[in-house]
Amino acid sequence: MSSPLALYQAKLARDEINSDELQKHVVDAFEQLFINTNKKDNSWFFKNKRVFHGLYIYGSVGRGKTFLMDLFVQSLDKKIVRRQHFHAFMLWLHQRLHQIKKQQDPIEIIIAKLAKEIKVLCLDEFLVHDITDAMLLATILYSLEKNGISLVTTSNVNPVNLYEGGLQRKKFMPAIAWMQENMQILHLDGNQDYRTGNAAKNSEAKWLSPITQENQLIFEQAFSHQSHGQIIEHTPISINKRNLEVIKRSQSCIHFDFKTLCEQPRNASDFLQLGQQYKSIFVSIKNKISDDDRNTARRFITLIDVLYDTHIPLYVLSPVQFNEIYLGQELSFEMQRTISRLTQMQQNQWS
Numbered sequence: 001m002s003s004p005l006a007l008y009q010a011k012l013a014r015d016e017i018n019s020d021e022l023q024k025h026v027v028d029a030f031e032q033l034f035i036n037t038n039k040k041d042n043s044w045f046f047k048n049k050r051v052f053h054g055l056y057i058y059g060s061v062g063r064g065k066t067f068l069m070d071l072f073v074q075s076l077d078k079k080i081v082r083r084q085h086f087h088a089f090m091l092w093l094h095q096r097l098h099q100i101k102k103q104q105d106p107i108e109i110i111i112a113k114l115a116k117e118i119k120v121l122c123l124d125e126f127l128v129h130d131i132t133d134a135m136l137l138a139t140i141l142y143s144l145e146k147n148g149i150s151l152v153t154t155s156n157v158n159p160v161n162l163y164e165g166g167l168q169r170k171k172f173m174p175a176i177a178w179m180q181e182n183m184q185i186l187h188l189d190g191n192q193d194y195r196t197g198n199a200a201k202n203s204e205a206k207w208l209s210p211i212t213q214e215n216q217l218i219f220e221q222a223f224s225h226q227s228h229g230q231i232i233e234h235t236p237i238s239i240n241k242r243n244l245e246v247i248k249r250s251q252s253c254i255h256f257d258f259k260t261l262c263e264q265p266r267n268a269s270d271f272l273q274l275g276q277q278y279k280s281i282f283v284s285i286k287n288k289i290s291d292d293d294r295n296t297a298r299r300f301i302t303l304i305d306v307l308y309d310t311h312i313p314l315y316v317l318s319p320v321q322f323n324e325i326y327l328g329q330e331l332s333f334e335m336q337r338t339i340s341r342l343t344q345m346q347q348n349q350w351s
Helices: 004-013 021-037 065-075 086-099 106-115 131-146 169-182 194-199 213-226 258-262 268-277 294-310 332-345
Strands: 054-058 081-085 120-124 150-155 184-187 237-239 242-244 253-257 280-284 314-317
Touching (some): 065 081, 258 280
């Protein structure tokens, strides 16, 4: 089994990636975690207590944080590691909490059971927005440490800035303190955005703008091509026990008005279920997001996060390009990540 460093060096040798000293620093940290995770238990009679380790990697969009974490995951026995988007993990946890009733310390019960299955938990895009998640996070982190599950996270923000401006943030501070004390915090920054650079080499039109007859035709042809031979319906669908209006849908593709997905109350759980049911998502946008419409912008960001992580192609017909869809200042940092992801999602080979 190749280590993270060996996998990284092999890609360098094949000219698949460029040499990057800041990335190499992160790879070295993954290499040490790989060694620690694979240490054999020398005791034949007593089982040693599993040691906890943690890595928190943050930095600018497109710097390779997810790529390096995935190399680490690839280096491990898949039986001992779980790799999820943060949204997906929290959805899984909430589902388990819902199943456990009238039990003390339900999070401890869930994490202790998880520890029987894995040694390492890798969470991509660690970014806390939801107050419920924020209030639970410290307890989750304590339980991971108690049960010896090593935690690896990627994020665009320094842990001290997590949940900044959120409701009751004081109650979230123990989680930040825990991360600072228990995780090796690595800053992977720099000017190079590898997503943007690669996208220019090989792209096809998935985000079509402006709304012209030609672009409308391309958009409709893409839906027809992917739905070839399937029955087209126009009835609503049910997601999380709520009806969603659709423009049209087939067995594999679904076409929404932007208002339905992002201007009405939606969350990551809704988008994750869509990704599980359909192979491609089509969206028609009539107007850009207003600069002061924080809620719609947040839902759009979450939608892209989920589709990107689950590799669900997104086709959009819009009056503006994706780097102009929202120009408000309040979520400008998060939108940088979204733009970078949408850039990569235009590549032919992405989906």
